[in-house]
Amino acid sequence: MDQTQFVFLFWAYFVAWMGVLLYVGSLVMRERKLRRQLDSLQAQLKDGEDA
DSSP, X not given: OOHHHHHHHXXXXXXXXXXXXXXXXXXXXXXXHHHHHHHHHHHHHHHHHHO
């Protein structure tokens, strides 16, 4: 393999890993948002039981 093939291979792996990292990052952000919503809902339900 010549040098240009290694360059293209490097960039292809780089782009693929960046896609994986962005996907995992979006999952983490979604999980945090859902956890905050769940905590808020639990607080609302607890307040409703106290009334």
